[in-house]
Amino acid sequence: MGESILKTKSYAFAIEVVKLSQFLVSEKKEFVLSKQLLRSGTAIGALIREAEFAQSAKDFINKMSIALKEANETLYWLDLLKDTGYLVSPQHQELKGKCKELVAMLVSSVKTAKSKL
Numbered sequence: 001m002g003e004s005i006l007k008t009k010s011y012a013f014a015i016e017v018v019k020l021s022q023f024l025v026s027e028k029k030e031f032v033l034s035k036q037l038l039r040s041g042t043a044i045g046a047l048i049r050e051a052e053f054a055q056s057a058k059d060f061i062n063k064m065s066i067a068l069k070e071a072n073e074t075l076y077w078l079d080l081l082k083d084t085g086y087l088v089s090p091q092h093q094e095l096k097g098k099c100k101e102l103v104a105m106l107v108s109s110v111k112t113a114k115s116k117l
Helices: 004-028 032-052 055-085 090-113
Strands: none
Touching: 004 032, 004 055, 004 090, 032 055, 032 090, 055 090
C-alpha cells in the first residue's frame, strides 16, 4: 500500500512540475532551469514505476535510491528558481512541501527494503 501512495503522489507531483515548466517557458521565457526541473521532477515517478518491476531487492533499492537523489535535486532547482525570482514564494513552498514529502516516503521505502535484506 505504501508504494501505491508513493506512486500516486509522485505522478501528481510530476504533473505539477510539467505545468510549472510550461509556465516558466511560456510566461517567464526561462528555458535552462525549467528543463532541469522538468527532468529531475518527472524522473522521481518514473524511477518509482521502474522499481515496481525490479528484478531483485537490490535492484528495487537501487531504483528507489536514484529516485531519492532526483527528488533531492528537484528541491535544489525549486530553491534556485525561487531565489532567482522565477518562482514566487507560495508556489515554491507548496511544491517544496510536496517534494519533501516524497523524499520522506522514499527514505522510508529504502530503509524498509534494506532492513529486509
